Amino acid sequence: xxPPVRKAPIRRAGPARTAAAPTAxxxxxSSSEARQFTIDTDDDGIRLDRWFHRHLPDVNFNLVSRxxxxxxVRLDGKRVxxxxxxxxxxTIRIPPSETExxxxxxxxxxKTLSDDQVAYAQSMVIHRDRxxxxxxxxxxxxxxxxxxxHAHVDGLGEALMFDSAVRPRLVHxxxxxxxxxxxxxxxxxxxxxxxKRFAGRNAKKIYWALVVGVPDIYSGLIExxxxxxxxxxxxxxxxxxxxxxPSRTAYQVIERAGSRAAWVALQxxxxxxxxxxxxxxxxxxxxxxxxxxxxxxxxxxxxxxxxMHLHARRLRIAHPDGPALDxxxxxxxxxxxSMESLGFDIALGETAFADEGPEPAxxxxxxxxxxxxxxxxxxxxxxxxxxxxxxxxxxxxxKPAGKAKPGAGPAKxxxxxxxxxxxxxxxxxPRRP
Numbered sequence: 001x002x003p004p005v006r007k008a009p010i011r012r013a014g015p016a017r018t019a020a021a022p023t024a025x026x027x028x029x030s031s032s033e034a035r036q037f038t039i040d041t042d043d044d045g046i047r048l049d050r051w052f053h054r055h056l057p058d059v060n061f062n063l064v065s066r067x068x069x070x071x072x073v074r075l076d077g078k079r080v081x082x083x084x085x086x087x088x089x090x091t092i093r094i095p096p097s098e099t100e101x102x103x104x105x106x107x108x109x110x111k112t113l114s115d116d117q118v119a120y121a122q123s124m125v126i127h128r129d130r131x132x133x134x135x136x137x138x139x140x141x142x143x144x145x146x147x148x149x150h151a152h153v154d155g156l157g158e159a160l161m162f163d164s165a166v167r168p169r170l171v172h173x174x175x176x177x178x179x180x181x182x183x184x185x186x187x188x189x190x191x192x193x194x195x196k197r198f199a200g201r202n203a204k205k206i207y208w209a210l211v212v213g214v215p216d217i218y219s220g221l222i223e224x225x226x227x228x229x230x231x232x233x234x235x236x237x238x239x240x241x242x243x244x245x246p247s248r249t250a251y252q253v254i255e256r257a258g259s260r261a262a263w264v265a266l267q268x269x270x271x272x273x274x275x276x277x278x279x280x281x282x283x284x285x286x287x288x289x290x291x292x293x294x295x296x297x298x299x300x301x302x303x304x305x306x307x308m309h310l311h312a313r314r315l316r317i318a319h320p321d322g323p324a325l326d327x328x329x330x331x332x333x334x335x336x337x338s339m340e341s342l343g344f345d346i347a348l349g350e351t352a353f354a355d356e357g358p359e360p361a362x363x364x365x366x367x368x369x370x371x372x373x374x375x376x377x378x379x380x381x382x383x384x385x386x387x388x389x390x391x392x393x394x395x396x397x398x399k400p401a402g403k404a405k406p407g408a409g410p411a412k413x414x415x416x417x418x419x420x421x422x423x424x425x426x427x428x429x430p431r432r433p
Contacts (some may be wrong), residue, residue, distance in 0.1 A: 035094045042189025044088040048073075048080055051092070054166075054188055067095060113159050121159035127327050131190035131320050132183060133160060133168050136329040139179040139307055143170060153182065160184065171195045172203075175274065177289075180207070180312025180329045193320045198271070204316040206353050207266040207276060208331070210309035210338060211285040212298060214262040218253040222279040226272045236292065237274045239282050247272045249279045252352045257342040261288065261300060265313075265352030276310065288338070303341050305334035313349070 043051055048068070052059045064082045067073040072095040075086060086092070113121075127134035135153070137143070142152040157167035168184035171194040185191035197203050225244025229236045248269040256262045262285070266276050277293050280286055286294025289308035299306055316326045331339065331346075339346060 034096060037092045037094070039086050039088050039090045039092065040189075041088045042187040043086065044189070045085055047082070048075070048084050048086055048092075049082040051086060056094075113156065117156065118159040121156035125160070126181075126329060127325070128162065129186075129319075129321070131186055132194070132325055133186050134315070134325075134327050135160075135182050135184070137174055137179055137182045137312075139177050139332055139334070142176045143173045143182065149176075153184075157184075172198050172271075174312055175277075175310075177308040178310045178312060179332045179335070181205075181315040181327055182312070183315060183317070183325075190320055194317065197317050201269065201271070202318065204314075204353075205268060205312065206314040207268070208311045208313045208335075208349060209264050209266055209276065209280065210288040210335075210342075211262050211264055211280055212260075212288060212294065212300065213285050214256045214259055215251070215253060215264075215283065215285055220251060222249045222251065222283060223247070224279060224282055226275060226278055228273075237272065237278050239278065245272060246270065247275050247279070249276060250353070251280075254349050254352055255344050257344070261304075261342060263339070263342075263344050263349070265349060267353050304338050307334045309335050309338060311335055 037055070039051070043054070046054075049061055049064050052061075052064050061082065064073065068079070068081050071079050073080060074093040075084070076090050077093070080086075124135040124137065125133065126136050137153060142149045144154045145152045154170060157169075160168050164186050166187065168186050169188075169191040171183055171185050171191055174180065174182055183194060185194050224239045224247060225241060226237050226247045227240035227244040228234045229238040250267045250269065252265045254263045254265055264280075266280075268275055272278075274293070277287055277290050281290070281293040281298075286298040287308060287310050288298060288300055288304065289306055290298045290310070311331055312329065314326070314328045316324055319325045330336075336346075
């Protein structure tokens, strides 16, 4: 006869609904009391071990695994594994801490910024809500650090926390010398949300630029594949028709200063490195001040600044909490002075790419559209076949040809019934290798 199995009593914690929010979790300290946390909406759908990494970094993966294996960590009162997904509103029960004192002292404390740095960082903020923080990045300030780059937006994250318990996270980038709208996510959940929108090309970005000369075509689409230029360490891009990645940029000339310069609006549909700068230089109109891609021809004489005149004017992107986020950034001082010197009216720029149009199609929608297009082509070609002599003969269930109208030329099978304008010309399908 087997001896009875004794179950260890489970010590119950206080009510879960009155527990502190997980985003406010403090560093784990020695405690004899179990704690409970309610899952926030930003953590909906993530793994349990990922939740510990976000909110209780002192608890390593081995400790989480042991707690899960022994049933000491519970999700809504039930056993849970470190790889199981959690949902918003659920309650996590955490056992008393077993963290060693030296583990707590090993945490790296955030770097303290000076009052001037804090004031400088907060002066750039043009929008703030629960999920997003938008700044107007000045020219000359890098987005992220690197070799010999010590001043950057990412390094000012501590000053941009405000009432949040976590540092804001970058979800896209701007070149060091490009000014304008830069979005940061204030929570891990919103960071994943915004990053997915940028990766899916569902964010509408409008740039303003001054270019040397005036394009012959006032409105067009630049489709030139880009790749890293060999021998530059990846710091410079160039047009590469064979090995480059597809890159598309729409442009509109807003105003011109004779034949000397033009003010253009740019809308990138892809996010390649230095895409706008390379595309404008490739069509013979480099951005003013961009000596990297325009050489000496990129600088204008007179009172026009030698700084680069490329500004992220507007960003429109879906927001996790409701209506789309739509923000604009004022021009930096050197750009505004150049505009005034050339006699441009800033009010004219608001009409460029102003039509919202339909939301960008997702990958699944694009696949459905491609299948529908292929089906249409097959229907047009149904009932046609080529004989040995090359003549077309109707077969199958094709409809008989109607009587031709007087004066009409011979009908072309599958031909278009509407003229194609240059702006609406169909995109050429690349040949398969």
